[in-house]
Amino acid sequence: MRATGLRARALARTTARGAAAAAGLLAVATRVTPWPSALAIRAIFDRGAARANTSLARHVPSGLVEDVDEAYDISSPDGRLDVFRPERPGPLPTVVWVHGGAFVSGSKRDVANYLRVLAGRGFATVGVDYSIAPGSRYPTPVGQVAAALAYLVDHADRLGVDPTRIVLAGDSAGAQIAAQVALLVTDEQYAHGVGVAVELPPDALRGVVLFCGAYDFTLARGSTRLGSWLVDTAIWSYLGSQRHDERVTLQGSIPPNLTPAFPPVFVSAGNGDPLLPHTLRLVESLAEHGVGHEALLFADDRQPRLGHEFQFDLDTAAGREALDRSVAFIQRVTS
Template sequence: MADGAGWRTAVVPVLVGAAAALAAVTVLLRASAWPSALAVRWVFERGARRTSAVLAPLVPDGVTARLGEVVDGAPGIPAAHVDVVHPTALADGERLPTVVWVHGGAWVSGSTRDVVEYARILAARGFTVVTVGYAVAPAHRYPVPVHQVSAALRHVVTHAERYHVDPARLAVAGDSAGAQIAAQVAALVTDPSYARRVGVEPPLPPDGLRGAVLLCGAYDVARIGGSGLRGWFLRTVLWSYSGTRDFATDPVVALASVRDHVTARFPPAFVSAGNADPLLPHSRDLVDRLREHGVPVDALFFADDHEPALGHEYQFRLDTAAGREALERVVAFLGTHLASRAV
């Protein structure tokens, strides 16, 4: 009896403390997106570092990078920054077709360093590539990144000569969350009425974009959901980015569902996603919507049984045939739509 009483005396307070801690964590997880968002950020940052390490040896010589250029935005919007990458051997004043690339990271993580190696590889093909670093959630919410990417486009045009940018041959691009942001910017540039509803001033005239490269993006907020770990992840990042747990029915957040807001003026688009990407239906649906409006689309999809299975952000795996194919298709698309100045 004494031993039993002693056991209870020692263990019961520990169990009570553990239960209280678990209850506190549960309340915190329900009250704030921060804990889960930080977990997602940690996982994504590890993956981004691995991807960069794989791409680094593939970067050719003869590419110059100007890193960390500050972009001032609208009042109340944090300053963004851009990295500018272009071939080294350029004449004074030479201007190249330009791609403004928005990095991924589920809206809660990521920076330009995650895509700088891919940008160098793309720039070596004869482009100026400008990658945009925007503020991530939960600290900064929608539509802050849309404002920042719009400001970056305006900044790139303002500094076109210094950056070797041809403002008459501009395309936007993005991967994952960055593809959603890039697509939304393309939609608001080409539809001023939509821009007014989003509350973002278009940085370019409606014909200012010649193309959009959209890889593995999410273009329909209402479709985002699911159960298990995947459902937890998707709810976490949308709650973080939108600022509301009821993001699927929020009318402000609904404006971020690009597939509902494209028009016939949307720029020609290259759209791709892997056969095992959970967001593949978003890309297929966006392609259908764009084609319904008569927008020229080059789509790269794969058979359902493609092996190896191509997951999210497959295009950065340049050690695979599919990743190399995606790069060649992107270069060909940009070559076609940015080949000459608009008349």
């Protein structure tokens, strides 16, 4: 019995030392590469996005036409897009949606049911896949969305989209990417600086719909340790360095680069969203530049508080309001 106890204690000490060593290695790894933290965020976000998409299934209308996994870039497995539209003659005003996921997760599957719901309101809707960080970094996703737009223009007749009535849209990280592509479309000098050309006339981009985005990389990281870890990991993964290159940080931020030529904007975020300061900063900058915009914001004391990506919950009054208001905006700018 004594020998058994000694062996058990020795095994426990060995296990503890092994766990401590593993924890130490993980701590070191998270200081030199964003991969461990990015993979943790990816696992959390992917589960949440899948649940949200599943809950939207009950709201999907019947009678839709779907073209899925269209290859807008045959050189990349991520260069795919989905098109949803009602069974009616085209061409239809088209909403091109860039999914979120903190730049390190997500796919067009996550927003497919929401885009089906939007298509039921009379639009062609497009979900765009792009390569996520840390495997792919800025400005790769921006260039991919630009390539997707070019593909839609080239295949407009077959897909039932109207290339003269495009609305760019996105949520979370996808909202930042969509807004940056809108900058590329409307500011040739800015596009030259980024090194990404968009083959879409500025007057074809009728508007932008943005939910819960991270628009300004120069803002403070987060108000909590968890929030700071998440935001720091996302930006490190996407921009490629912990010591953020000031030029890239400013270039990827939307408010400092706005011009009066930016298209009309519908923008929204919940009162409990950690990224709400980004939306408030964007709204302020839109007003400063005289850009037409409609903001759906909520009182700070509203209960229950509306968190990140609140718009995808169509079982709530706030989610339905966001859908109805954004649909009315899209109808107005594409009419």
